Amino acid sequence: MADIFYPLQLIADKMTYGVFGIAPDTNLAASVNFIIYDVMKIFVLLAVMIFAISYIRTYITPEKTRKVLGGKKGLRYHFVASLIGTVSPFCSCSSVPLFIGFVEAGVPLGVTFSFLITSPLVNEAAVAVLWATLGFKATALYVVSGIVLGVLGGYLIGILKLEKYVEEFVYKIKVGQKASEPEKLNVRERVGIAVEGVKEIVEKVWIYVIIGVSIGGLFHGYAPEGILERYAGEDNLLAVPIAVLVGVPLYSNVMGMIPIIESLIGKGLPIGTSLAFLMSVTAVSLPEMIILKKVLKKELIAIFVSIVAVSIIFTGYLFNLLL
Structure with missing residues (x-):
């Protein structure tokens, strides 16, 4: 990974020491060099990842998603829903209409939650930034764990039979369906949509x-080396649950959080603890819970948050062991 971006490191060095004239081996040089290099690296990967996923999205529509998952039960459909969530163009603000549409189309409640858990947790922008900052191994584990969280979380909600905690009006709404399949696009049109996707998300x-x-x-x-390791290192067995408990009520854009977490890891915070905090902020953000309150009763929201939080804590400990 470092070799691929070596030209960017040369540019960062030239800017830091040549253009700005900052003396090497100083705190200011370390900060400026880090900022220049990371910004360039993140935007390169961001453009590539968003283009690729946006191109794939031209083959996926909400109607097709509901058609694939409607009325289907079984663990494999939770897996399919979770996979669709990783490449879905939907954010937490889309939760209510999506939830209504899925339920109305006959998608089981647990399968719907598998989608809703993974969709905000894993997206191409987060993958690009994670890859740029923490490397492929940590990114792959993050994506896999996000999918597993969606599958297991949705499956648990499904077997608990919690339909009674969905607001009654949801089952009475009839969401309009498109009468025909969307017009097929040629390669040039799909590339154009992908380019627009890059522009839209980067903006x-x-x-x-x-x-x-x-x-x-x-x-x-x-920051002094190892300062976080002393207070939230692997020796502190409660570091992961504390990080998750702090992250659940918070809300922050994942793009801004990942570089901060990268730096915290560099100063001694374990990767598992860091990613557990990131996942708790992303997967169960306060704004999403407020939006979902329109269609879910508080009991189901509490169960949903609890299942995801416990799963993230387990994942954080696993990450600390593996990484």
């Missing part, structure tokens, strides 16, 4: 990336 997240990298850069250059 939304660029400021969060720069802010997050800048904060991470300051911490990278000025």
